[in-house]
Amino acid sequence: xxxxxAIMIKDWHINKKSLFVPFWITAGFYAFILLSVxxxxxxxxxxxxxxxxxxxxxxxEINYIVNMAILSLPGLMSLLxxxxxxxxxxxxDIRKNCELFHxxxxxxxxxxxxxxxxxxxxxxxxxMLIIALFNFLVVNIILAIFHQFDxxxxxxxxxxSSISFMKTGLIIGSITFFFSAIFxxxxxxxxxxxxxxxxxxxxxxxxxxxxxxxxxxxxxFKLVKLNPMEGLESNMAxxxxxxxxxxxxxxxxxxxxxxxQIVFSGALFAGATWIYKNKEIK
Amino acid sequence: xxxxxVKNLTxxxxxxxxxxxxxxxxxxxxxIGLLGKNGAGKSTxxxxxxxxxxxxxxxxILGETIKSHKESIHxxxxxxxxxxxxDDRLTVRQTMDYVASLNQSWNAGKAQKxxxxxxxxxxxxxxxxxxxxxxxLYLLITLSLDVKILLLDEPTLGLDIVFRKxxxxxxxxxxxxxxxxxxxxxxxxxxxxxxxxxIIFIDKGKMILYENVEELKKxxxxxxxxxxxxxxxxxxxxxxxxxxLGHVSAILDSEIKIENxxxxxxxxxxxxxxxVGGSNE
Numbered sequence: 001x002x003x004x005x006a007i008m009i010k011d012w013h014i015n016k017k018s019l020f021v022p023f024w025i026t027a028g029f030y031a032f033i034l035l036s037v038x039x040x041x042x043x044x045x046x047x048x049x050x051x052x053x054x055x056x057x058x059x060x061e062i063n064y065i066v067n068m069a070i071l072s073l074p075g076l077m078s079l080l081x082x083x084x085x086x087x088x089x090x091x092x093d094i095r096k097n098c099e100l101f102h103x104x105x106x107x108x109x110x111x112x113x114x115x116x117x118x119x120x121x122x123x124x125x126x127x128m129l130i131i132a133l134f135n136f137l138v139v140n141i142i143l144a145i146f147h148q149f150d151x152x153x154x155x156x157x158x159x160x161s162s163i164s165f166m167k168t169g170l171i172i173g174s175i176t177f178f179f180s181a182i183f184x185x186x187x188x189x190x191x192x193x194x195x196x197x198x199x200x201x202x203x204x205x206x207x208x209x210x211x212x213x214x215x216x217x218x219x220x221f222k223l224v225k226l227n228p229m230e231g232l233e234s235n236m237a238x239x240x241x242x243x244x245x246x247x248x249x250x251x252x253x254x255x256x257x258x259x260x261q262i263v264f265s266g267a268l269f270a271g272a273t274w275i276y277k278n279k280e281i282k
Numbered sequence: 283x284x285x286x287x288v289k290n291l292t293x294x295x296x297x298x299x300x301x302x303x304x305x306x307x308x309x310x311x312x313x314i315g316l317l318g319k320n321g322a323g324k325s326t327x328x329x330x331x332x333x334x335x336x337x338x339x340x341x342x343i344l345g346e347t348i349k350s351h352k353e354s355i356h357x358x359x360x361x362x363x364x365x366x367x368x369d370d371r372l373t374v375r376q377t378m379d380y381v382a383s384l385n386q387s388w389n390a391g392k393a394q395k396x397x398x399x400x401x402x403x404x405x406x407x408x409x410x411x412x413x414x415x416x417x418x419l420y421l422l423i424t425l426s427l428d429v430k431i432l433l434l435d436e437p438t439l440g441l442d443i444v445f446r447k448x449x450x451x452x453x454x455x456x457x458x459x460x461x462x463x464x465x466x467x468x469x470x471x472x473x474x475x476x477x478x479x480x481i482i483f484i485d486k487g488k489m490i491l492y493e494n495v496e497e498l499k500k501x502x503x504x505x506x507x508x509x510x511x512x513x514x515x516x517x518x519x520x521x522x523x524x525x526x527l528g529h530v531s532a533i534l535d536s537e538i539k540i541e542n543x544x545x546x547x548x549x550x551x552x553x554x555x556x557x558v559g560g561s562n563e
Binding site for chain 1: 329332334335336350351353354355356357360361363366367368369370371372373376379380381383384385386
């Protein structure tokens, strides 16, 4: 395990700048909001659209929805940076001309690929969760000031939304990681272009010959689809937020789709490692 | 005792035959030069030895059959392909820590000693180092490994003469003992001529010669005669006759006697020219 640790430390040194970028974007976002508020304050133009607390939605619902929404920016950033990091995972050393140096070290190829996989996916999950936690504190302190804080709904909203983004990130990252074992450059776009080509080819063949060839992108989109707020409108009114949260855990995490996503990601990781291991090192 | 045995090693790149039925045994404790023109197959041979390239034929290193790349062999073999192959994104310290953590054969004491004798900036990124500094770093991390075999594939390419000399002197001083084997691939043989014990000539993927350097040099002599006596050389059918000011020279069997000819010992590059020829075609 010491070797895995050494590889992970090396990959951390290489990727830390990219992993920190979402923090800087978030800081910029907060700075922009603070400046806007300060600017409006000094101009005497502080007209907020206040929610009518008496006739508005219940506090628990507000908390649930708001705490899901605070994941939007860090969640989308994590997906973007997962693509950026994983699409260079298994080909960047070749492009940087240091593949021979790394491959001449006595360490298992599975540790090498595993570390890159973890750095690309779990690294971005960790960044997303740190930003989400910060957003959670900021937003819920404001809600608490207005006596609108409901701990149970808030925590569930944030956690369920985080899990939803993490699952999508896992699938997208695994697919891109797999492409990085095949393509030397712009792996995500090259892989996606090929899948798109196959999709159109199969659609044409299906239409012309009345066949039913499976469409790869249709299946992938089903696996990738984000669903943090699925069933929110239909469930909430009749059963209340607590009942919705209970069912949301089933919809988002505890289901067969999650298992398929994990197995599919594991298969892509293993496939990518196998391709990478069997490539000639020139 | 042989540390490596190669039997009928053949490698194709598409239709191009890069290595052609190479068979040889590499004994322990030797410094072996692998000499060939650009594109002769030297790097391909080294990469096949390490399992980096798929190949036909059999390779056994330290008793282990090499069919594809096995990470475990790097516990015993250090490989310097080209100093530019270090990871530019790491600092000097990170590179050293990385190699030290992965290699059980890392000798921390030796690394400290070599580091103390160098002016390597520990916190500087490898990308910002000069080629000479990169060489020092690569040497430091390689020589700090207690391995049995050192493979050097054109390690001094692009370096100035001072660094090239320093490179080979350091390797000889800090790494070599009679239990360790060094294989150096180069096309600049003059630099390593003094340290080589055995030499392999390789051309167009074929092994032309594999011999002890001293014995090889004893077998041949350079005969120099005035230009008007060129027929004295020609009747021994040399592969190459070199013209100099008013004189002609040829490498011939040292047993041959030519009256009034000046006789001198050939260098490895002379012998290479004699055996392989000068053209790239």
